Amino acid sequence: MTERPDMSVAIGGLKLRNPVIAASGVVGYGVEYADLGVLDCFGAIVVKGTTLAPRAGNPPPRLAETPSGLLNSVGLENPGVDAVIREVIPRIPRTGARIIVNVAGATVDEYCRVAEKLDRVDDVDALEINISCPNVRTGGIQFGTVPETSAALVEAVRKCTGKVLIVKLTPNTGSICEVAKAVEQAGADAVSLINTILGMAIDVQSRRPVLSTVFGGLSGPAVKPIALRMVWQVSNEVTIPVVGMGGISEANDALEFLMAGASAVAVGTALLRNPRAGLEIVRGLEDWLVSEGMDDIRAVCGSAKAVRP
Amino acid sequence: MRGVFATILQNRAVAEDILKMVLRGKDGAGLAGARPGQFLMVRCSDTSDPLLRRPMSLYDVSGDTFSIVYRVVGAGTRLMAKMPEGGEVHVIAPLGNGFNLPPQSGRVALVGRGVGAAPLVFLAKTAIAQGKRVFGFISATSRESLVGVEDLSKMGVELQTGVDTDGSSTELLDLIRERHSAEPFDYVATCGSRRMLRLVQDLRTATGVPGEVLLETRMACGIGVCKGCVVMTADGTYKKVCTDGPVFPVELIAG
Ligand SMILES: Cc1cc2nc3c(=O)[nH]c(=O)nc-3n(C[C@H](O)[C@H](O)[C@H](O)COP(=O)(O)OP(=O)(O)OC[C@H]3O[C@@H](n4cnc5c(N)ncnc54)[C@H](O)[C@@H]3O)c2cc1C
Ligand SMILES: Cc1cc2nc3c(=O)[nH]c(=O)nc-3n(C[C@H](O)[C@H](O)[C@H](O)COP(=O)(O)O)c2cc1C
Ligand code: FES
Numbered sequence: 068m069t070e071r072p073d074m075s076v077a078i079g080g081l082k083l084r085n086p087v088i089a090a091s092g093v094v095g096y097g098v099e100y101a102d103l104g105v106l107d108c109f110g111a112i113v114v115k116g117t118t119l120a121p122r123a124g125n126p127p128p129r130l131a132e133t134p135s136g137l138l139n140s141v142g143l144e145n146p147g148v149d150a151v152i153r154e155v156i157p158r159i160p161r162t163g164a165r166i167i168v169n170v171a172g173a174t175v176d177e178y179c180r181v182a183e184k185l186d187r188v189d190d191v192d193a194l195e196i197n198i199s200c201p202n203v204r205t206g207g208i209q210f211g212t213v214p215e216t217s218a219a220l221v222e223a224v225r226k227c228t229g230k231v232l233i234v235k236l237t238p239n240t241g242s243i244c245e246v247a248k249a250v251e252q253a254g255a256d257a258v259s260l261i262n263t264i265l266g267m268a269i270d271v272q273s274r275r276p277v278l279s280t281v282f283g284g285l286s287g288p289a290v291k292p293i294a295l296r297m298v299w300q301v302s303n304e305v306t307i308p309v310v311g312m313g314g315i316s317e318a319n320d321a322l323e324f325l326m327a328g329a330s331a332v333a334v335g336t337a338l339l340r341n342p343r344a345g346l347e348i349v350r351g352l353e354d355w356l357v358s359e360g361m362d363d364i365r366a367v368c369g370s371a372k373a374v375r376p
Numbered sequence: 377m378r379g380v381f382a383t384i385l386q387n388r389a390v391a392e393d394i395l396k397m398v399l400r401g402k403d404g405a406g407l408a409g410a411r412p413g414q415f416l417m418v419r420c421s422d423t424s425d426p427l428l429r430r431p432m433s434l435y436d437v438s439g440d441t442f443s444i445v446y447r448v449v450g451a452g453t454r455l456m457a458k459m460p461e462g463g464e465v466h467v468i469a470p471l472g473n474g475f476n477l478p479p480q481s482g483r484v485a486l487v488g489r490g491v492g493a494a495p496l497v498f499l500a501k502t503a504i505a506q507g508k509r510v511f512g513f514i515s516a517t518s519r520e521s522l523v524g525v526e527d528l529s530k531m532g533v534e535l536q537t538g539v540d541t542d543g544s545s546t547e548l549l550d551l552i553r554e555r556h557s558a559e560p561f562d563y564v565a566t567c568g569s570r571r572m573l574r575l576v577q578d579l580r581t582a583t584g585v586p587g588e589v590l591l592e593t594r595m596a597c598g599i600g601v602c603k604g605c606v607v608m609t610a611d612g613t614y615k616k617v618c619t620d621g622p623v624f625p626v627e628l629i630a631g
Binding site (some may be wrong): 115126129131288316 | 594
């Protein structure tokens, strides 16, 4: 057998066996995909946005399909951090994928209390602080759009946990680079981007918005060029690792994000249409490295930025 | 539950704007054990538009083949209608919880409208195999768009059909009430119409006959992860149609 390339990457202090992560909100709690046998490929899986108290989420309809995209307004439906710790995390199949919990809240205090509780759970390898959910009115969105409030939040959460802290950025701001720099200063170990882009759809028959919340978050291939541009920009501005996502469906998309400066990538919406997407991307990346005669995935990171001779 | 590529053995019109697609899994394993009311998520393009799979109820499962009956309503089903026989689709199946025929029931009523009759055909087949007497009440906007009536009557279902454009189904609903008061059904299943659901709920309230409804909402994953498909239930909580349903006791659903 020929030597396989080294696929491992590090996000802050967290070592992943490969750079492909299952994005928050699209793998549920990881148990559901286990039946389809497609979970054990990932470097990490990110558990759905978790809040202090249970949240019922938004009224239906919560989904609208758009050209190559998906609008959702699920709104952080989750059973609350205590139930997640008690019932969900122990059930996640341990396949070698790291477990990252996506944390959301309405106030600094709420984020801190969730982080404190998760800090005590051994099975949780890292926290992804969601300062960017577009679907909760009081949600992190105000934090995530303004550099100063983002920094204050991250600084406070940093004090509550020794776990690796990834901060998830929203594209729904004119200043994503400023927010990224601010959270780096405040102690983030990494940033991940992008969360969904605010959008809407109208049912012309009923002359009403399709989503009950009028606006929802757009994901899927439709957002990829925007996400890629933001990953490129943000990775120019920070020295901490960047986790890139937004419309990644195949190995080639993942390569684009890595070349743009991401150290790892996450796959969300693509898993809905193709549960094997994670597996195919991991294999595709390996095959690509082999075909290029490369032995380390880390050499791809930011390679599109190299000055050409 | 598994994901599998399936060969299209047949894809033909069976009513106005309604087609039947017969499939055989490429792994040859069939869908043994699948129950009426369960569904599959079908993907029929390699491109990202349409992006999502479409949920479709099982119309029949037989040996190593299984079928769906679908109405062409938008981009996804238009694409399905164009798929050639001999071509392939990818399905995840079987999904969700099926109907729960009470073992002791002898008289079963199936109340469906339009393509909502599709899952009831598989249910009828199962009920008849269990030796139950099955009564079908099927309506549609026109004779040409009635679904499943031929298959139902071939199976020996005692069938009543109704045609109305506004969804009122008044005569059919009256008939169900009459039949039930003459000799009660001991289980009623429904799909495809709010008015029919309300009737089954009324029967349940008035006479205690258990009723179940198959609900359809927009879905993205079909396996319980995205939380996109919820309905509000009578106990004030959201339930996922894909994994808590799609079949629910009628008293749990707002009429
Ligand atoms: C569990 C389940 C079982 C189903 N079984 C069948 C079946 O056996 N046969 C069948 O023909 N259909 C069935 N459906 C409905 C079917 O999935 C939709 O008609 C299909 O997804 C429409 O896809 P499209 O791309 O053609 O239309 P789209 O372009 O997605 O939609 C066309 C129109 O239909 C509306 N619409 C689409 N999906 C839904 C929905 N779920 N609820 C309400 N409105 C909707 C849209 O708003 C739009 O106006 C089922 C749905 C579920 C959830
Ligand atoms: C149904 C759904 C639910 C989501 N829930 C969350 C969430 O709870 N927390 C979060 O940070 N991001 C959430 N996201 C955003 C994704 O994690 C990801 O950032 C985004 O969808 C872009 O990637 P994609 O195009 O690969 O899906 C959700 C996305 C979808 C489609
Ligand atoms: S369709 Fe995703 S949870 Fe039901």
